[in-house]
Amino acid sequence: MKLRNTLMAVAAVATVFTAGHAVAQQEQYIGLPSYRVGPFGASGAALYGGWIDYMAMINARDGGVNGVTLTWEECETEYNNARGVECYERMKNRGPTGNSVFQPLSTGITYSVLDRVAEDKIPMVTIGYGRTDAADGTVFPWVFPMISTYWNQASAIMNYIGEKEGGMQNLRGKKIGLLYHDxxxxxxxHAVMDRLAEMHGFSVVKIAVASPGNEQQAQWLQIRRERPDYVILWGWGVMNPTAIRTASRTGYPVEKIVGVWWSGAEEDVVPAGEAAKGYTAAGFNPAGTDFGVIQDIMSHVYAHNRGNMSDRSRVGSVLYNRGVVHGIITVEAIRTAQEQFGTGRPMTGEEMRWGFENLNIDEARLVALGADGFMPNLQITCEDHEGSGLLKFQQWDGEKWTVVSDWISGDRELVRGMIQESAAAYAAEKGITPRDCSAQ
Amino acid sequence: MFYREAGQFKASYQADSRIFPIRQDQIGFVALMAFLFLVVPFIANQYWLQAVLIPVLIFGLAALGLNILTGYAGQLSLGSAAFMAVGAFGTYNFMLRIDGMPFLVAILLGGLCAAAVGILFGLPSLRIKGFYLAVATLAAQFFIVWVLVKFGWFSNYSSSGVITAQRVNILGIDFRSPEMKYLLTLTVVTVLALLAKNMVRSSTGRKWMAVRDMDVAAEVIGIRLMRTKLQAFAISSFYCGVAGALYAYMYLGTVEPEGFNLDLSFKILFMIIIGGVGSIMGSFIGAAFIVLLPVLLNVAFHGSIGAFVPADLASNMELIIFGSLIIFFLIVEPHGLARLWQLAKEKLRLWPFPH
Structure with a gap:
C-alpha cells in the first residue's frame, strides 16, 4: 500500500510538471548549454547569468517579444564536448518550435555540433569564439561567429598596439610575444599573426602554455630572454591571472601585456592582485552598470529578487555584460524574424536563421535598447556572418575596468580574404557548394 | 526456478568451453543482440541513439581496452585517451591521404597505429610497476596530445588543429543517419567485445592473469614477461584506438586533440573501477554509469526540480550526488557493478531453494 501511495504521489507530481508545460502557448524556447561547474564554471555562471537576466527583463518589462514569452532551460555541459553534444541533442526538439538557437560558449562544443546544426536546421551563434572561417556565410549558412572572430581580434590588437606606437609603420622590427593556451x-x-607579421615587418614569438596553465615560470623566463616589445595574452580561465602574476615576478612590465577578450574579465585580474594594475585587454563590451539596459535589469528583475546571479555585485562585470550582449542579439534576431514572418508566434529554426542573417542593430537601435556604447553596432549579411569587427580596449586600475580606446577595427580586408580562403578549403574537403548570396 | 542448469549435460569439450555454458544465458544473449540490432534502431529516437547509445558503446569499448591492460594484465595506465587520439587521427589521415580508402580498413589501420604507439609506451612496464607505471603512461598522455597539436601534418594543417571526419561510406551505403551510425558502432563493438571475451578465456588471457597475479611466478612457469606485457599494451591500445576513431567518426564528427585530455583518461579508468576490473561486461556497465548518470542527474535537476533550485546550486548538487554515488558503490561493492550481476546470477541459480 505504501509503495502504491508513493507511486501515486510521483505520478501526481509528474502530471503537474507536464501540465505546466502543456498550458504554455506562444513561447519561444531557447536551450542554454551552460556550464556552472568545472574549470571555467565561474565564467559560465556570469555569462549565462547575464543572458538569462536580460531575457527575464524582456519578459517582465515588455511581456516577451511582441507577446511571445521567452522560455529557456539550462543544460550543464561542464565545458566538455561530449556533454555538450548530449545537451544539443536533448534540447533540439523542446518547446513549441524546437530550440531557437544554440550558443555553447565553448569552441570545442562548437566544432562538435558544426555538422549537426545544418542538418537539424538550428542556427548556432558563437559570439567571440568558435570557428573563425564560419564567418563566410556562403559556406556556413547556419553558423554565426558574430561581432568579431579571433582573426579579426588579433588584427585589432595589432592595430591598437600600432596606435600606441604612433602608427603601423613603427611596428617594423618590433618583437611581439604571443603567449597562447595550447x-x-x-x-x-597563429595563421593571422604570421600574416600580419609579414605585412608589417614585426616578428612573432609564439609561446605555448599547456592547459590549464597554472604554472608558467618557464614561459616567462623565455619571455625575459627574448625581450618582446609587447606580449599578447591569448589565455582562458586560470591561465590569465597566473600569467599576470608570473609576469610581475619575472619583471615584465604589465603595461606591455595586451589580453584578448577571454583574458579581460574581473575573474582574470582580481586573483592577480596588485600585479594586474595597468593591464589592458580587448573586449566587445565594457564593464559597468551605468548603461540603460543594465539599469532596466536592476529595476525589473533584481528589484523583485528574481535575478539569476546569487552574488549581485557581479552584475555589470565584463562577462555578465557579455551575457547581456548575447541576450540582446538573440532577442533582436527573434524580433527581426517576427517582423518578416509574422508577429506574435514563436519562430522556427529556419525563421530564426533568417532573423540572424538579416540582423541590423544600428546606432539608433542601440540607443533605443539602452545599449549605446555597450556593444558595437552590428549588421549581418548573407556573406558576412561576423558583422562588426569592432573592439574596445579596457585597462584595469586595481578596482575596475576603464575604457581606454574608441571602437577599433581589425584589418577586415585581410581577415576577410583569409576567411574566404579557409572556408573554400573546407567546402572543397566536405564537398559543399557555396550558396549564391545574390539569389537570397 | 527458471534459471538453472539442471538437465543440461555437456558431452564434448567444445560444449564445455562455450562462452555461455547455461542455455538460459545463451538465449538471453541472443535475445539481447536481436533487440539491440533489430528493435532498437526502429524504436529509439534520435536523442537516444546519438546522445545515449552511441557514446555508451564507444566509451564501453575504450573501457574494455583499458580493462584488458589493467584488469587482466595488471598494468596500470593513464594514457587511454591518448591512444584514442592516435586511433582517431590515424584513421583520419588514412582516409585523407589514400584515395578510396575503405572506412573499416582505415579504422583497423588507425587501431594498429595506436597499438604501435602503445607498445612504445609499454616498454617501461618491463622495469617499473604499479603507480610508477601509471606515471610513465601519463607521459604518453601529454606527449601524444602535444605532438598532435605541435605538428600540423596530423590535422592536415587546419588553422585550429581540429580534424573533421570524412563521410563514411561502406559498399555504397552512406552512414549518415543516426540509425546507420548506431548499427555500425554496434557491429564493431560487438565483434571486438566477443573477440576480447575469447582472448581472455584462452591462453593469451591466462598469461595476462598470471602476470597480473604474480609476475615472478609467471616467469618461473615459463611465461615470457616482455612478450606478454607488450602484447597486452598493444591489444589494449588497439581497442582504445578503434574507440577513438569511432568517437571521432560516429559520435562527434569534429575533434580537437585537446578533447583527448587527461580528464578523459581518468573517466575511462573510473569506468572500469565502477564497472568491474577484469570483466568484459563491467566495462560496458561502467561506461553506462559514468556517461549516463550525470545526464540523468542533469535532467532531474534542471528539468523537474529546476524551477525551485538556483541553477548554480543545481549544477553543484549534481556533482556532489554523482561523487557520493561513486563512493557508495565502491563501499557496497568494491569489485564493481559487474560483480553485483554475478552475485545476482548465483542467487538466481539457487532460488527459490537456497539450501
Missing amino acids: SAYGAES
Missing part, C-alpha cells in the same frame, strides 16, 4: 582556441591565433 588548444584549438589558442592555435586560432
Whole structure:
C-alpha cells in the first residue's frame, strides 16, 4: 500500500510538471548549454547569468517579444564536448518550435555540433569564439561567429598596439610575444599573426602554455630572454591571472601585456592582485552598470529578487555584460524574424536563421535598447556572418575596468580574404557548394 | 526456478568451453543482440541513439581496452585517451591521404597505429610497476596530445588543429543517419567485445592473469614477461584506438586533440573501477554509469526540480550526488557493478531453494 501511495504521489507530481508545460502557448524556447561547474564554471555562471537576466527583463518589462514569452532551460555541459553534444541533442526538439538557437560558449562544443546544426536546421551563434572561417556565410549558412572572430581580434590588437606606437609603420622590427593556451582556441591565433607579421615587418614569438596553465615560470623566463616589445595574452580561465602574476615576478612590465577578450574579465585580474594594475585587454563590451539596459535589469528583475546571479555585485562585470550582449542579439534576431514572418508566434529554426542573417542593430537601435556604447553596432549579411569587427580596449586600475580606446577595427580586408580562403578549403574537403548570396 | 542448469549435460569439450555454458544465458544473449540490432534502431529516437547509445558503446569499448591492460594484465595506465587520439587521427589521415580508402580498413589501420604507439609506451612496464607505471603512461598522455597539436601534418594543417571526419561510406551505403551510425558502432563493438571475451578465456588471457597475479611466478612457469606485457599494451591500445576513431567518426564528427585530455583518461579508468576490473561486461556497465548518470542527474535537476533550485546550486548538487554515488558503490561493492550481476546470477541459480 505504501509503495502504491508513493507511486501515486510521483505520478501526481509528474502530471503537474507536464501540465505546466502543456498550458504554455506562444513561447519561444531557447536551450542554454551552460556550464556552472568545472574549470571555467565561474565564467559560465556570469555569462549565462547575464543572458538569462536580460531575457527575464524582456519578459517582465515588455511581456516577451511582441507577446511571445521567452522560455529557456539550462543544460550543464561542464565545458566538455561530449556533454555538450548530449545537451544539443536533448534540447533540439523542446518547446513549441524546437530550440531557437544554440550558443555553447565553448569552441570545442562548437566544432562538435558544426555538422549537426545544418542538418537539424538550428542556427548556432558563437559570439567571440568558435570557428573563425564560419564567418563566410556562403559556406556556413547556419553558423554565426558574430561581432568579431579571433582573426579579426588579433588584427585589432595589432592595430591598437600600432596606435600606441604612433602608427603601423613603427611596428617594423618590433618583437611581439604571443603567449597562447595550447588548444584549438589558442592555435586560432597563429595563421593571422604570421600574416600580419609579414605585412608589417614585426616578428612573432609564439609561446605555448599547456592547459590549464597554472604554472608558467618557464614561459616567462623565455619571455625575459627574448625581450618582446609587447606580449599578447591569448589565455582562458586560470591561465590569465597566473600569467599576470608570473609576469610581475619575472619583471615584465604589465603595461606591455595586451589580453584578448577571454583574458579581460574581473575573474582574470582580481586573483592577480596588485600585479594586474595597468593591464589592458580587448573586449566587445565594457564593464559597468551605468548603461540603460543594465539599469532596466536592476529595476525589473533584481528589484523583485528574481535575478539569476546569487552574488549581485557581479552584475555589470565584463562577462555578465557579455551575457547581456548575447541576450540582446538573440532577442533582436527573434524580433527581426517576427517582423518578416509574422508577429506574435514563436519562430522556427529556419525563421530564426533568417532573423540572424538579416540582423541590423544600428546606432539608433542601440540607443533605443539602452545599449549605446555597450556593444558595437552590428549588421549581418548573407556573406558576412561576423558583422562588426569592432573592439574596445579596457585597462584595469586595481578596482575596475576603464575604457581606454574608441571602437577599433581589425584589418577586415585581410581577415576577410583569409576567411574566404579557409572556408573554400573546407567546402572543397566536405564537398559543399557555396550558396549564391545574390539569389537570397 | 527458471534459471538453472539442471538437465543440461555437456558431452564434448567444445560444449564445455562455450562462452555461455547455461542455455538460459545463451538465449538471453541472443535475445539481447536481436533487440539491440533489430528493435532498437526502429524504436529509439534520435536523442537516444546519438546522445545515449552511441557514446555508451564507444566509451564501453575504450573501457574494455583499458580493462584488458589493467584488469587482466595488471598494468596500470593513464594514457587511454591518448591512444584514442592516435586511433582517431590515424584513421583520419588514412582516409585523407589514400584515395578510396575503405572506412573499416582505415579504422583497423588507425587501431594498429595506436597499438604501435602503445607498445612504445609499454616498454617501461618491463622495469617499473604499479603507480610508477601509471606515471610513465601519463607521459604518453601529454606527449601524444602535444605532438598532435605541435605538428600540423596530423590535422592536415587546419588553422585550429581540429580534424573533421570524412563521410563514411561502406559498399555504397552512406552512414549518415543516426540509425546507420548506431548499427555500425554496434557491429564493431560487438565483434571486438566477443573477440576480447575469447582472448581472455584462452591462453593469451591466462598469461595476462598470471602476470597480473604474480609476475615472478609467471616467469618461473615459463611465461615470457616482455612478450606478454607488450602484447597486452598493444591489444589494449588497439581497442582504445578503434574507440577513438569511432568517437571521432560516429559520435562527434569534429575533434580537437585537446578533447583527448587527461580528464578523459581518468573517466575511462573510473569506468572500469565502477564497472568491474577484469570483466568484459563491467566495462560496458561502467561506461553506462559514468556517461549516463550525470545526464540523468542533469535532467532531474534542471528539468523537474529546476524551477525551485538556483541553477548554480543545481549544477553543484549534481556533482556532489554523482561523487557520493561513486563512493557508495565502491563501499557496497568494491569489485564493481559487474560483480553485483554475478552475485545476482548465483542467487538466481539457487532460488527459490537456497539450501
